[in-house]
Amino acid sequence: MSLKQLDGHTILIGLMAYPIRHSMSPTMHNHAFEKLGLNFAYLAFEITNDKLPKAIEAIKTLDMRGSNVSMPNNQKVIPYLDKLDPATEMIGAVNTIVNDDGVLTGYTTDGTGMIKSLDDEGIDIRGKKMTLAGAGGAGTAIAIQCALDGVKEISIFNRDDEFFQQAKRNVELINEKTDCKATLHRLEDKEDFKNEINSAYIYADATSVGMKPLEDQSLVNDPSWLRKDLVVFDTVYAPRTTKLMEVAQKAGVKQVFDGLGMMLEQGAAAFKLWTGEDMPVDYIHNILFDDND
Template sequence: MKKLFGVIGDPIKHSMSPSMHNDLFQIYGIDAHYQAFHVKKEHLSDAILGFRALGIAGFNVTVPHKEAIIPLLDELDPLAKAIGAVNTVVYDNGKLKGFNTDGSGFVKGLLDRVSSLKDKKVLIVGAGGAARAIYFTMAEAGPQLLDICNRTVSKAELIVKECPFQVPASALDINKAESKLETYDLIIQTTPMGMAPAIEESPLSVHNLKPGSFVSDIVYNPLETRLLREAGNKGAEIQNGVDMFVHQGALAFEKWTGIEPDIKRMKDKVLKQLGGLSC
C-alpha cells in the first residue's frame, strides 16, 4: 500500500515540498506520495485527527502551525521541546512524534556559504517558530554576538531568556535594530514577510546596512525578496531560503525513510520549479 506523506500550512499553495519529495520517492524506489494540505488554524485539530485515521507516515508543518501543533502530538524530540516548535512529524508505532529541523537545516545551508560563525555579529529578524529554532542553533555555534529583533519585543526577549546556550545577546525593537544595522556581519530574516504573493513587503529597512555583510532570508518564493534585492544593492552578499528549505527537507526525508538524500538533486529540482537561479 502506498505510504502517504504531506505538509500542512496556510498558505500552502507556494510549497515546493511535494515536487521535491515525490521526486526523491521515485529515484529511491519508495512507494509513497507527498501531498500539500491547506489547513487553517481553526481546522488544525481536525486535520491531525484525519491524519491519524489515514495512518499518514509523516508530514511537515509550516506557518502558522509550528507551535500550535505541539499539544496535538504524542511525543516531542528534546530539541523540538526546547524550541517550542515542530516542523517535521513522524508516525511511529501508532504515535505522532514531533521534530524540528529548521535550525539545523538553516545552519547547514548557511555553512555552504559562510566558512565560520565564531567571529560573526549576528542579527535575527523575527520571533516565531523558525526564528526560535534558528536562534537556538546559532547560539550553540557560538557567534561573537547574537541579537534578535521583532515588532513585539517581548517575544524576542523570551527567546533570549529561554535559549539553553549562553551567548552575548540583546532583544531589540525593529527601529533600534535598523539604527545599528552596520554592527552586524550576518542578518537572518525569519518572518514570512516578502513571501509570494505579498512580495513587496519587507521587515526592515537596510539603509544602515554594512557593505560586505551577509543577508539571508528564509523565504524562497520569490527567489529574491525585496529585502534581498535592497541588501544586494547596498553591497551585501545575499542568500535566499532555498538552501535552508532543501537541507531541512533532507533531514525530514532521512527521518521518514532512513535514507540520506541527494542534496544537489533536491536543490536543482526546487530551482527548476521556481524558474530561476539561487542567490
C-alpha cells in the first residue's frame, strides 16, 4: 500500500487471528489495492478467542469493510455475525467477513481456494480419494467443499480433542448431503493413518502442525508412509518448506505443495467480496512466490 494513497477516505480491512504476524495476507491485499488504485488498507490484528467479541464489534464501530478470520477464530466468530452465506452455513466456519452498512455476513473461501490452487497445478482431485488431517476451520472448509465439488471419498483424521466432534459432524454432513463417502478416524491410530494415506490419491494436512511454534513437527515423520505418486498438500505456508514437505521430499514424492497457492486463491475470492474487483492474481503470484522462494 503506497503511503500516497492513504488519506481520510481510506477504508480499513482486517485480519483477526493468533498467531498472525507471519501472515502474507497484508502483503497480498495491499499490493493488489495499490495495483488497482483502490483506497483500501489491510492490517493484521492478533486476536484470541477472548478478544473476539469486541474485535468483531469494532468492525461495525470503525465502519471497516470487513475482515479475514483465521485460527483460532474460524468457528468461534459465527455467533457474532448477522448472516452466513449458504455454503458457509453448511461448513460451519468463517474466514471472511463482509460489512454491508453494519450487517456482517460470514463467508468461507478456504475450500474453493485449495481446489483452485490444485487446478492451477494441473491436479484434479474430483473422483479421487483424499486423506485429510484436521477438522478446524480450514479442515472443515476443505472437507465439505471437496465433497461438494466431486471428491469420491474422504478419510478424515483428528485427535480426540475439542475438534473431534467437529470432525464427526463433518463426516455425517458429507454423507448426508453429498455423493462423497466420508469416514472418521483417530490420529492416535498410527497404523490406520498410514494405511489411509497409502490408499489415497492426495494427503492433505489442514492442522497447525508445522506452523510456528510447531515448525519442527509433522504428523507424518516416516518417508516410507508416502508413495512417490501421492499428492501431498500442506495448508501451512510459513515456513515455505514445512517438516511434512521435507519428509515428502525425502520419500521422492513428485507433487508436494505448501499452502501459499491456497492462500492466494482464497484471498482472491475474499478480495472480490470486499471490492467487487478481480484481484490481479498473476501480479500477486509473482510478488508472493518470487520474493519468498
